[in-house]
Amino acid sequence: MATNKIIVAIDGFSSCGKSTIAKQLAVRLGYAYIDSGAMYRAITLYFLRNGVNYNNHDEVVAALNDIHITFVFNEDSKTSDIYLNDEDVSLPIRDMLVADKVSQVAAIKEVRHFAVAQQKRLGRKKGIVMDGRDIGSVVFPDAELKVFMVADPAVRVMRRFKEMHATNPHITIDEVRHNLELRDYIDSTREESPLHQAKDALLLDNSSMTREEQLDKVIGWVKERSMARAQA
Numbered sequence: 001m002a003t004n005k006i007i008v009a010i011d012g013f014s015s016c017g018k019s020t021i022a023k024q025l026a027v028r029l030g031y032a033y034i035d036s037g038a039m040y041r042a043i044t045l046y047f048l049r050n051g052v053n054y055n056n057h058d059e060v061v062a063a064l065n066d067i068h069i070t071f072v073f074n075e076d077s078k079t080s081d082i083y084l085n086d087e088d089v090s091l092p093i094r095d096m097l098v099a100d101k102v103s104q105v106a107a108i109k110e111v112r113h114f115a116v117a118q119q120k121r122l123g124r125k126k127g128i129v130m131d132g133r134d135i136g137s138v139v140f141p142d143a144e145l146k147v148f149m150v151a152d153p154a155v156r157v158m159r160r161f162k163e164m165h166a167t168n169p170h171i172t173i174d175e176v177r178h179n180l181e182l183r184d185y186i187d188s189t190r191e192e193s194p195l196h197q198a199k200d201a202l203l204l205d206n207s208s209m210t211r212e213e214q215l216d217k218v219i220g221w222v223k224e225r226s227m228a229r230a231q232a
């Protein structure tokens with residue numbers, strides 16, 4: 001049966017609001033939402049807990065063989081929890097210990113191949129919103145809608161600080177700023193699928209937009225692309 005469902009790929013720098021929009025969109029459209037960054041965070045958590053030396057190729061490959069990641073829809077939060085080998089790790093993956101190492105782990109070729117293969121499988125039936133760094137460029141190069149998000153760095157730092165401070169009152173603005181700067185740098189300069197705006201991605205700067213305004217903007221784009229698909 002023909003479907004008007006599309007794939008929405010949202011990429012951009014850390015803490016712009018990618019996941020926020022992606023979750024809102026998925027609820028509004030009745031689509032699945034996949035947070036690809038959560039997968040890299042879960043892999044990093046496994047490496048940290050098990051003392052995996054991620055500079056050692058054989059250790060990385062062996063560890064990936066022992067990692068099983070699943071997303072389970074949570075009726076209360078209306079979004080998916082992420083499970084690492086049957087443990088819900090949605091909270092521990094947000095820890096600064098993970099944030100400090102995730103970009104180094106995500107730069108490893110074998111790690112990316114492992115995660116991208118699963119991400120591609122999840123998008124087979126369309127009707128999916130996925131956010132990350134390489135979704136429009138590598139995971140779904142044929143996505144009907146690609147959004148590339150940016151926001152003023154100082155705005156991003158304060159957004160992430162506010163979020164992390166709610167669960168960790170000891171966190172400092174400097175710590176958050178340093179982590180964002182470092183990850184943005186590693187993510188956009190790595191050899192394997194670096195973060196960049198795909199040539200057919202629409203740019204969204206939400207520095208001074210509310211959550212409602214940014215959602216309205218993207219919903220407008222989704223309508224255009226879904227209509228174009230229905231007419232094709």
Ligand SMILES: Nc1ncnc2c1ncn2[C@@H]1O[C@H](COP(=O)(O)OP(=O)(O)O)[C@@H](O)[C@H]1O
Binds near residue numbers: 016017159160
């Ligand atoms: N338009 C906005 N205005 C203010 N805060 C926002 C806005 N969009 C998202 N946020 C907040 O900014 C933080 C980072 O958003 P998030 O969606 O996690 O970003 P990303 O997925 O790009 O890292 C979250 O705490 C989120 O609630």
Ligand SMILES: Nc1ccn([C@@H]2O[C@H](COP(=O)(O)OP(=O)(O)O)[C@@H](O)[C@H]2O)c(=O)n1
Binds near residue numbers: 013015103135183187
């Ligand atoms: N598609 C993706 C998604 C995330 N990542 C990596 O995973 C890290 C964490 O992603 P995230 O989306 O949870 O990060 P935030 O933007 O939410 O802070 C990023 O800094 C990247 O290093 C990636 O390489 N490719």
